[in-house]
Amino acid sequence: MTNECLYDVELLAGLKSGNQEAFTHIYRKYWQGLYNAAFKRVKNKEQCQDIVQSVFTSLWDRRGEVNINNISAYLHTAVKFQVFKQAARSPNATEFLEAFEHIITSPVNTDDAILEKEILLMIKLWIDALPEKRRKIFLMHYNDDLSTAEIAGRLNISRKTVQNQLNTASQALRLRLVQLLSLLILSSFFSR
Numbered sequence: 001m002t003n004e005c006l007y008d009v010e011l012l013a014g015l016k017s018g019n020q021e022a023f024t025h026i027y028r029k030y031w032q033g034l035y036n037a038a039f040k041r042v043k044n045k046e047q048c049q050d051i052v053q054s055v056f057t058s059l060w061d062r063r064g065e066v067n068i069n070n071i072s073a074y075l076h077t078a079v080k081f082q083v084f085k086q087a088a089r090s091p092n093a094t095e096f097l098e099a100f101e102h103i104i105t106s107p108v109n110t111d112d113a114i115l116e117k118e119i120l121l122m123i124k125l126w127i128d129a130l131p132e133k134r135r136k137i138f139l140m141h142y143n144d145d146l147s148t149a150e151i152a153g154r155l156n157i158s159r160k161t162v163q164n165q166l167n168t169a170s171q172a173l174r175l176r177l178v179q180l181l182s183l184l185i186l187s188s189f190f191s192r
Contacts, residue, residue: 008071015063023063026071027056033072034079041083051082084177126176130169137165 011029014022031052038048055078068074127135137155140146141162148166152159 012068012071015059018063023060026059030072030075031056034075037076038079038083042086047086051079051086054082055079122176123173126173134165134169137162138169141166 011022011026015026034052034055035048038051039045042048042051055075058078059075066074127138130138137151140151140154141148146154148159148162151162155162
């Protein structure tokens with residue numbers, strides 16, 4: 001074990017016992033990296049600060065309840081979930097889907113790779129279950145990166161129909177992803 005890992009183990013032991021100094025060291029050591037990770041996804045300084053603050057507040061509040069083996073991976077995963085929750089509340093589905101894409105394409109550790117596969121499988125199953133017309137429009141927009149006008153022209157339908165279909169699909173996907181994330185978070189806490 002490296003000195004860095006031993007230091008983290010000592011900090012985690014101190015944190016678990018309620019040592020504020022250990023918490024402060026963790027905060028100082030990881031704050032900037034977590035802020036940078038959040039900023040890559042959110043691009044808003046105040047929101048990023050709120051996300052990181054929320055992660056550290058939760059870490060302190062739950063210090064006696066959670067078993068953490070890798071503090072860096074734990075904190076980065078927590079930031080991802082906070083970004084996801086914030087994106088899910090966004091009225092703009094495009095922002096939500098872009099933030100979600102960043103979340104699932106930037107794994108921190110092997111557990112995240114498993115989580116990514118589960119999420120991608122669920123999304124594929126959800127897309128496959130869409131009505132044919134809606135699925136086609138959704139895939140043309142998000143896979144082929146076509147504008148609503150381009151899709152309308154190719155399918156010989158109105159642009160408003162394309163927008164309505166995308167809006168309906170995006171809202172349904174957002175709901176499914178929030179439900180999926182809730183289940184995954186609960187299962188990860190109970191498996192610790």
